[in-house]
Amino acid sequence: MIRPIQDVDLDRLARLLLGYLVEPANRELGQLIRERGPVSALGSVLAGHASAGLCGAVAARLGAEKITGSARDLSSFADRAETRAARLGIRIITPDDAEWPTQVDDLVRISRPGGLAVDRDTDPPLCLWVRGAMPLNEATERSVAVVGARAETPYGGRLATELAYDLASRQWTIVSGGAFGIDASAHRGALAAGGTTVTVLACGLDRPYPAAHASLFDSIAEHGLLISEWPPGAAPYRQRFLTRNRVIAASTLGTVVVEAGLRSGARHTLGRARLLGRSTMAVPGPVGSAMSAGCHVELRDLGTRLVTSVDEIVEEIGPVGALAPIPRGAERPRDALDPAVARLLDGLLPGPARSAETIAAEVGVSGRDARRGLPLLVAGGFAIQVEGRYRLAPAGRLDEAGGDT
Amino acid sequence: MIRPIQDVDLDRLARLLLGYLVEPANRELGQLIRERGPVSALGSVLAGHASAGLCGAVAARLGAEKITGSARDLSSFADRAETRAARLGIRIITPDDAEWPTQVDDLVRISRPGGLAVDRDTDPPLCLWVRGAMPLNEATERSVAVVGARAETPYGGRLATELAYDLASRQWTIVSGGAFGIDASAHRGALAAGGTTVTVLACGLDRPYPAAHASLFDSIAEHGLLISEWPPGAAPYRQRFLTRNRVIAASTLGTVVVEAGLRSGARHTLGRARLLGRSTMAVPGPVGSAMSAGCHVELRDLGTRLVTSVDEIVEEIGPVGALAPIPRGAERPRDALDPAVARLLDGLLPGPARSAETIAAEVGVSGRDARRGLPLLVAGGFAIQVEGRYRLAPAGRLDEAGGDT
Numbered sequence: 005m006i007r008p009i010q011d012v013d014l015d016r017l018a019r020l021l022l023g024y025l026v027e028p029a030n031r032e033l034g035q036l037i038r039e040r041g042p043v044s045a046l047g048s049v050l051a052g053h054a055s056a057g058l059c060g061a062v063a064a065r066l067g068a069e070k071i072t073g074s075a076r077d078l079s080s081f082a083d084r085a086e087t088r089a090a091r092l093g094i095r096i097i098t099p100d101d102a103e104w105p106t107q108v109d110d111l112v113r114i115s116r117p118g119g120l121a122v123d124r125d126t127d128p129p130l131c132l133w134v135r136g137a138m139p140l141n142e143a144t145e146r147s148v149a150v151v152g153a154r155a156e157t158p159y160g161g162r163l164a165t166e167l168a169y170d171l172a173s174r175q176w177t178i179v180s181g182g183a184f185g186i187d188a189s190a191h192r193g194a195l196a197a198g199g200t201t202v203t204v205l206a207c208g209l210d211r212p213y214p215a216a217h218a219s220l221f222d223s224i225a226e227h228g229l230l231i232s233e234w235p236p237g238a239a240p241y242r243q244r245f246l247t248r249n250r251v252i253a254a255s256t257l258g259t260v261v262v263e264a265g266l267r268s269g270a271r272h273t274l275g276r277a278r279l280l281g282r283s284t285m286a287v288p289g290p291v292g293s294a295m296s297a298g299c300h301v302e303l304r305d306l307g308t309r310l311v312t313s314v315d316e317i318v319e320e321i322g323p324v325g326a327l328a329p330i331p332r333g334a335e336r337p338r339d340a341l342d343p344a345v346a347r348l349l350d351g352l353l354p355g356p357a358r359s360a361e362t363i364a365a366e367v368g369v370s371g372r373d374a375r376r377g378l379p380l381l382v383a384g385g386f387a388i389q390v391e392g393r394y395r396l397a398p399a400g401r402l403d404e405a406g407g408d409t
Numbered sequence: 410m411i412r413p414i415q416d417v418d419l420d421r422l423a424r425l426l427l428g429y430l431v432e433p434a435n436r437e438l439g440q441l442i443r444e445r446g447p448v449s450a451l452g453s454v455l456a457g458h459a460s461a462g463l464c465g466a467v468a469a470r471l472g473a474e475k476i477t478g479s480a481r482d483l484s485s486f487a488d489r490a491e492t493r494a495a496r497l498g499i500r501i502i503t504p505d506d507a508e509w510p511t512q513v514d515d516l517v518r519i520s521r522p523g524g525l526a527v528d529r530d531t532d533p534p535l536c537l538w539v540r541g542a543m544p545l546n547e548a549t550e551r552s553v554a555v556v557g558a559r560a561e562t563p564y565g566g567r568l569a570t571e572l573a574y575d576l577a578s579r580q581w582t583i584v585s586g587g588a589f590g591i592d593a594s595a596h597r598g599a600l601a602a603g604g605t606t607v608t609v610l611a612c613g614l615d616r617p618y619p620a621a622h623a624s625l626f627d628s629i630a631e632h633g634l635l636i637s638e639w640p641p642g643a644a645p646y647r648q649r650f651l652t653r654n655r656v657i658a659a660s661t662l663g664t665v666v667v668e669a670g671l672r673s674g675a676r677h678t679l680g681r682a683r684l685l686g687r688s689t690m691a692v693p694g695p696v697g698s699a700m701s702a703g704c705h706v707e708l709r710d711l712g713t714r715l716v717t718s719v720d721e722i723v724e725e726i727g728p729v730g731a732l733a734p735i736p737r738g739a740e741r742p743r744d745a746l747d748p749a750v751a752r753l754l755d756g757l758l759p760g761p762a763r764s765a766e767t768i769a770a771e772v773g774v775s776g777r778d779a780r781r782g783l784p785l786l787v788a789g790g791f792a793i794q795v796e797g798r799y800r801l802a803p804a805g806r807l808d809e810a811g812g813d814t
Contacts, residue, residue: 349647365474372461
């Protein structure tokens with residue numbers, strides 16, 4: 005059913021206002037919206053027809069903004085917010101917009117009462133502030149989260165950059181936070197490949213955090229998108245990063261942790277991906293590196309898949325059947341030999357030629373098997389026959405690197 | 410049923426002779442011995458009552474040694490072999506000896522026709538040549554294989570040494586090959602801890618291979634054991650290393666690969682452990698290191714367990730329930746806070762004190778929740794109250810490292 009334009013506008017207005025008045029991910033508010041729609045939900049929390057905690061939080065915000073809950077005040081506040089956002093090059097999108105990334109609504113699955121995320125609310129975003137030209141749904145349709153420690157090592161930084169570069173080169177969008185370390189390295193890799201990258205901030209888009217990333221964020225907005233659930237002006241509080249992580253996990257088909265300490269926001273994001281049934285991946289690193297310790301726990305104890313290359317990441321998130329080739333060493337000529345014949349090769353010396361019988365006794369086969377097999381080694385270029393005796397051909401030594409490889 | 414001494418002696422003689430006459434692991438011979446006993450099996454292969462391949466191989470060896478199959482010749486050959494071994498400080502043990510490591514007989518499970526190991530025969534050893542004072546069964550009762558690449562990196566060498574040192578310190582015996590690289594590093598770690606270590610060679614114990622390890626092998630024989638299925642004089646052929654690997658896997662409760670290239674004998678040993686149902690473990694390393702590539706394939710695609718410490722190895726091979734603690738980061742004071750209260754902490758500034766209402770609006774809770782929660786933060790030492798307003802206590806900043814950890 006297509007609703008009248010007016011309702012959509014009111015829904016959008018209500019979501020925008022609720023986005024200012026309530027911290028994101030609130031399960032109670034999400035439930036109200038799903039039951040009654042955004043406009044009615046807004047009315048309820050303004051009229052005190054919801055929990056004391058939720059109504060009180062809304063009242064506190066209204067008081068701080070010095071606005072009443074009257075329709076005129078609210079409408080004028082929303083107008084100012086839209087105008088201010090537009091001036092900053094920021095647009096506001098809601099589930100009614102064509103570019104809404106519908107995959108984030110999967111968060112409802114883990115947010116319902118009795119849902120899986122017990123540590124905090126994980127409801128889908130009410131609306132998103134967006135900076136950058138590309139439609140958000142297109143940007144994230146084929147995307148993977150590449151996240152990790154702020155305190156990246158040179159090893160981790162190089163890998164994050166390379167993996168993001170390779171993914172972006174194959175038209176995968178990178179999604180990450182805006183932090184120092186792995187997040188920034190991943191964005192830089194994607195940008196270097198001329199690809200699309202999306203930064204999910206935990207504060208207003210007008211407040212680049214960390215401030216040193218202001219120009220990085222400008223590049224990202226030019227070639228990809230900056231998005232946030234928080235309106236302009238919102239500060240980057242610690243709890244907001246934890247709330248934000250669910251959006252990174254829900255926007256993408258899978259999350260790759262490149263480096264993570266034992267206590268790491270990246271592992272929190274991976275946990276959200278796991279709850280959502282998205283692919284969870286981690287890159288191994290040197291034992292003893294604190295920045296790989298979190299990855300190793302994930303790989304050992306939490307069912308996270310080990311990945312070392314773009315092929316292996318795409319195997320997890322790509323179309324079914326896109327299996328990464330299992331890495332194999334180079335084939336060697338002797339691989340093609342029948343094991344019984346390969347055994348004879350052990351009895352050949354580079355120096356003096358020996359009889360088939362001597363070679364048979366040496367390697368423990370019958371004289372007949374030796375007389376049958378040695379000509380095959382000659383034909384294969386492994387052996388040279390000299391007056392009915394056999395010695396190793398120069399080519400046969402090529403992979404005689406000893407047995408204990 | 411206790412058999413007469415004489416039968417045991419004859420069985421031992423037959424096994425010793427068969428150990429000279431037939432390459433180890435031969436499935437057909439093992440089957441004959443299980444059906445008829447070693448004496449009758451020896452008689453069969455000497456009389457040509459077995460496959461042409463097996464009988465011909467025995468005939469070739471007899472010819473090379475210039476002995477007939479007569480009882481007198483064989484007995485005299487065996488006497489000389491025993492005397493020669495004794496002079497070298499080597500004893501010969503068979504399943505009739507108390508120190509026989511019965512766990513190696515599990516190899517029958519994968520060796521039977523229709524068994525799992527299809528690439529070559531994997532029958533249990535017929536007998537073992539042993540150098541060193543400790544009974545072999547005691548040495549290997551509580552043992553773990555630590556194996557890996559010859560071309561170890563400094564990283565892998567250090568880890569092999571440390572893990573073997575730690576395992577040996579906890580009274581675990583190390584079992585490995587005698588190669589350069591990881592094998593030698595593991596033995597050295599065990600020796601440094603004053604522990605027991607066992608080297609399984611793929612040649613005669615009188616022929617140290619590689620020769621540069623002669624003095625290492627002397628130390629191992631002094632503090633542990635050198636063992637082989639091949640009699641003195643046997644050369645270290647490539648195929649013998651592959652045959653030998655099953656003994657390393659079968660002697661131990663599990664196999665740890667520390668470093669391995671994609672084509673690695675260590676992975677072959679791990680495959681044997683897998684077929685036997687022993688624990689299979691691998692240590693991760695830097696992506697991009699060729700010497701960790703084999704480990705990563707094992708961890709990704711073959712169900713090998715990732716291990717980074719002795720605790721994690723012991724969890725795999727130790728008594729049921731000896732779970733390694735999952736590594737955790739240090740606890741921080743704010744971990745103990747209720748999430749709703751932790752949220753208030755975000756609204757406290759180190760500078761000016763703010764009212765409960767301002768803080769409530771800032772972090773998105775009700776004024777009432779703020780007035781209830783802020784005193785808890787004061788009590789916990791996170792906040793300071795100044796004339797009814799609140800600011801961050803110096804201790805509260807201790808773990809204010811920002812959110813995007």
